[in-house]
Amino acid sequence: MSAGRGRIRESLASSIQYVRGSTFLKETAITLTSILLAFGIGCIILWAAGYSIPAVFLNLWKGAFGGRLAIGQTLTKATPIILTSLSFLFAFRSGLFNIGAEGQMYIGAITAAVVAAQLQLPIVLHTIVALLAGGMAGAFWGWIPGYLKAKRGVNEFVTTMMLSYVAIGLTDYLVAPRGPLHDPKYQANQTARIALTAQYSRIMPPTQVSWAIVVAGIAVVVVWYYLFRTRSGYELRAVGQSLTAAEYGGVRTKRKLIFALSVAGLLAGIAGAGEVLGTHFRFVDGFSPGYGWDGIAGGLIARAHPVGAIFAALLMGALRAGGMQVQRSGAAPADIAAVLQGLVIFFIIAPSLVRQLARKAGVSGPQWIRHVLRSACGRARSPARRLRDGGGRPTE
Amino acid sequence: MNIWGILADIFTVHLLLATLRLATPIALIALGETFSERVGIINVGVEGTAVLGGLVSALVAYFTGSPLVGLVAGVLSGGLAGALHALWCIRFRANHVVSGIGINILVAGLALFITTAVWGWRGTSSYSDTLNSWYIVGAMFAIIAVSQVFIFHTKWGLRLRVVGEKPEAADTAGINVHRTQYVYTILNGMLCGLAGAFFFNNVGRFTSGMVGGRGFIGIAAMVIGNYTPVGGLGAALLFGFIDALQMRLQPYIPSQFSIMLPYLITVLVLAFLIKRAQVPAALGKHYIKQ
Numbered sequence: 001m002s003a004g005r006g007r008i009r010e011s012l013a014s015s016i017q018y019v020r021g022s023t024f025l026k027e028t029a030i031t032l033t034s035i036l037l038a039f040g041i042g043c044i045i046l047w048a049a050g051y052s053i054p055a056v057f058l059n060l061w062k063g064a065f066g067g068r069l070a071i072g073q074t075l076t077k078a079t080p081i082i083l084t085s086l087s088f089l090f091a092f093r094s095g096l097f098n099i100g101a102e103g104q105m106y107i108g109a110i111t112a113a114v115v116a117a118q119l120q121l122p123i124v125l126h127t128i129v130a131l132l133a134g135g136m137a138g139a140f141w142g143w144i145p146g147y148l149k150a151k152r153g154v155n156e157f158v159t160t161m162m163l164s165y166v167a168i169g170l171t172d173y174l175v176a177p178r179g180p181l182h183d184p185k186y187q188a189n190q191t192a193r194i195a196l197t198a199q200y201s202r203i204m205p206p207t208q209v210s211w212a213i214v215v216a217g218i219a220v221v222v223v224w225y226y227l228f229r230t231r232s233g234y235e236l237r238a239v240g241q242s243l244t245a246a247e248y249g250g251v252r253t254k255r256k257l258i259f260a261l262s263v264a265g266l267l268a269g270i271a272g273a274g275e276v277l278g279t280h281f282r283f284v285d286g287f288s289p290g291y292g293w294d295g296i297a298g299g300l301i302a303r304a305h306p307v308g309a310i311f312a313a314l315l316m317g318a319l320r321a322g323g324m325q326v327q328r329s330g331a332a333p334a335d336i337a338a339v340l341q342g343l344v345i346f347f348i349i350a351p352s353l354v355r356q357l358a359r360k361a362g363v364s365g366p367q368w369i370r371h372v373l374r375s376a377c378g379r380a381r382s383p384a385r386r387l388r389d390g391g392g393r394p395t396e
Numbered sequence: 397m398n399i400w401g402i403l404a405d406i407f408t409v410h411l412l413l414a415t416l417r418l419a420t421p422i423a424l425i426a427l428g429e430t431f432s433e434r435v436g437i438i439n440v441g442v443e444g445t446a447v448l449g450g451l452v453s454a455l456v457a458y459f460t461g462s463p464l465v466g467l468v469a470g471v472l473s474g475g476l477a478g479a480l481h482a483l484w485c486i487r488f489r490a491n492h493v494v495s496g497i498g499i500n501i502l503v504a505g506l507a508l509f510i511t512t513a514v515w516g517w518r519g520t521s522s523y524s525d526t527l528n529s530w531y532i533v534g535a536m537f538a539i540i541a542v543s544q545v546f547i548f549h550t551k552w553g554l555r556l557r558v559v560g561e562k563p564e565a566a567d568t569a570g571i572n573v574h575r576t577q578y579v580y581t582i583l584n585g586m587l588c589g590l591a592g593a594f595f596f597n598n599v600g601r602f603t604s605g606m607v608g609g610r611g612f613i614g615i616a617a618m619v620i621g622n623y624t625p626v627g628g629l630g631a632a633l634l635f636g637f638i639d640a641l642q643m644r645l646q647p648y649i650p651s652q653f654s655i656m657l658p659y660l661i662t663v664l665v666l667a668f669l670i671k672r673a674q675v676p677a678a679l680g681k682h683y684i685k686q
Contacts, residue, residue: 097497144663148666154666157493157612158612158613158666159667161612162609162613162616162659165609166663169652169656169659172652173653178650296497300498332513333509333512335518336509338504339509342504345498345502350495
C-alpha cells in the first residue's frame with residue numbers, strides 16, 4: 001500500500017521536475033516557435049493566392065473556439081486524433097513508422113460496428129466489448145506488418161501504407177450496396193445503426209463530444225505509464241534507441257517490434273471504434289477525413305510524448321474545425337488548415353533551423369517563450385522540492 | 397461468356413501497352429530512390445514529390461497553354477522538393493523518414509488548397525492539352541539504361557556508391573560527401589517530378605488521388621530490384637502489369653477488390669518473393685565531417 005503511494009509520489013515529483021527541467025521548456029519553446037513560423041508562411045501563401053488574411057484567421061478562431069458548438073467540434077475532431085497520434089508515437093518509440101493508422105482505424109471501426117449492431121448485451125458492457133473488438137481488429141491489422149518486419153525484414157513503412165489501402169478497399173466492399181454488411185434501408189455505403197446499449201453517451205450536448213474523449217484520455221495515461229514507468233516500456237524505448245544494443249542487453253527485440261506495431265494498431269482501432277460508438281452510430285464509408293494521417297502529424301508535433309499528443313491533437317482538431325468555418329465563410333478553402341499543418345511539421349522536425357531563425361531574428365534562442373513558461377511554472381517549485389525530499393528522483 | 401472468352405478479353409495487346417505505361421512512373425520513382433538511397437538519403441517523400449510534379453505541370457500547362465513547359469516546370473518543382481528534403485536531412489539533420497512524411501503531408505494539403513483556389517474544384521484541375529505520354533515512356537527506358545551504366549561503370553557512379561557505403565572513406569578520398577548527397581537527392585526529386593508530370597499527361601488533368609500510393613510502390617520496387625536501375629524497372633513492370641490487369645478485371649470482380657490488388661500484391665511480393673536486399677551501409681545516417 002505505502003509502496004504504491006511512494007511510487008505515485010515519485011512519478012509526480014519527476015513529472016514536475018520534467019516540466020521545470022530545461023529540456024521540456026526548450027522543446028515547448030521550439031514547438032510554439034514552429035507553429036508561429038508556420039502561420040507566418042501560411043500568411044504568405046494566403047496573400048499570394050489573394051485571400052484576406054485577417055478574415056481567414058478570424059474565421060479559423062471562430063470555427064475552433066468561438067462558442068460551445070465550435071469547441072465541441074474541436075474536441076470531437078481531436079478525440080480520434082489523440083488516439084492515432086498515440087498510435088504513431090508508440091511505434092515511433094520502438095524505432096518503427098506506423099503510417100497505416102488510417103486503415104487500422106477502418107478495420108477497428110467496422111468490427112466495432114458489427115459487434116455493436118449484432119450482439120445483445122447490457123449497457124456499458126456492450127460498449128466495452130465493441131470497443132475492445134474494434135481495438136483487437138486494429139491490433140491484428142498492425143500485427144501483420146509487425147510480423148513481416150520482425151521475421152522477414154520487410155520495410156514496415158511500405159507495408160503499413162499498403163495495408164491501409166487494402167483496409168479502406170475491403171471495408172468499402174463490405175458496406176457497398178451488394179456487400180454483406182450493407183444497410184438495405186439506405187442507398188449510402190454504410191452498416192446498420194448500432195444498438196442503443198453500445199452507444200457512448202454524449203457529455204456536452206448539443207455537441208457530439210462523447211465518452212470517446214475520456215477513453216482517449218485514459219489511453220494517454222496508460223501509454224505514458226507503460227512507456228516511462230514500466231520495465232517493458234523501457235525496453236521498447238531501448239529498442240528504438242538502438243536495436244543492436246537492446247539485443248545485446250537481452251531484450252527480445254523481434255517480439256518487441258511485433259508488439260509495438262500491434263499496440264499501434266490497437267490504438268488506431270480504438271480510435272475508429274470510438275467514431276462509430278460515439279459520433280456516427282454506424283460504420284459509414286469514408287467516415288474519417290484523414291484522422292489517421294493527422295495522427296502522424298500529431299505524433300511528430302508531440303515529439304513522440306503521450307501527453308504532448310493531447311495538445312497536438314487539439315491543435316489539429318482546432319485546425320480542422322476552424323478550416324470548415326473558413327470555407328463556410330468564403331474566406332478561403334478549408335484546406336489552408338492542412339497546409340498549415342504540413343508547415344508546422346516541417347519546422348518542428350528541424351529544431352536547429354528554428355533555433356537559428358530565432359537567433360537571426362534577434363532573440364537568442366526562443367528565449368521569450370522560455371521566460372514566460374518559467375515564470376508560469378515557477379509556482380510549482382516548492383511542492384516539487386518537498387516531494388523530491390520524500391524520495392522522488394528525476395528520471396527523464 | 398466462358399472462362400476462355402474472359403481470358404481472351406483480358407489478355408490482349410492493350411494489356412501489354414497499359415503495362416508499359418503504368419510501369420513508367422513507378423520505374424522513375426524507383427530509379428530516383430535508388431540514386432538517393434545509394435548516397436545514404438532515404439526519401440519517403442517521393443509520393444508527395446510526384447503529386448507536386450503533377451500539380452505544377454498541370455498548373456503551368458493551364459496558364460501557359462504549353463504542356464512541354466508544364467513538364468519542365470513539374471520536373472523542376474520535384475527538384476525543389478528534393479532540395480528541401482536534402483537541406484532538412486543534411487543541413488538540419490532531421491530524421492530522413494520524418495522529413496519525407498512532412499513533404500507528403502504538406503503537398504497533400506497544398507494540392508487540395510491550390511486546386512480549389514485555381515479551378516474551384518477540391519482536388520481536381522480542368523482538362524488541358526497534354527503531351528503524348530508515350531514520349532515519357534520512351535524517355536524512361538533511355539534514362540534507366542543510362543543510369544545503369546552510370547552507377548556501375550563510371551567513376552562518378554563509383555563515387556556515389558562509396559558515399560552511401562562508407563562516407564568516411566569517400567571523404568578521405570577527396571569526395572565532397574554532402575555535395576554528392578545534395579546532387580542525387582535533387583535528382584531523385586526531379587525524377588519523381590517527371591513521374592508526376594507523366595500522371596498528369598497520361599490522364600489529361602490533375603487529380604489529388606492520382607498518384608495513390610504509387611510513390612510507396614516505387615520504393616517497394618527499388619527494394620525488390622535490389623537498388624539497381626534495371627532491377628527497379630523489372631519490379632516496376634511487374635507492378636505495372638498488376639495495375640493494368642486490375643483495370644481489365646474491373647467488369648468481372650467487385651471494383652474494390654481490383655483497386656486493392658496492386659497494394660495487396662506489393663505486400664505479398666515483399667513478404668514472400670524476395671530475400672533481404674543489399675542495403676547501403678550508411679543509409680539514413682547523418683554524416684558529420686570530422
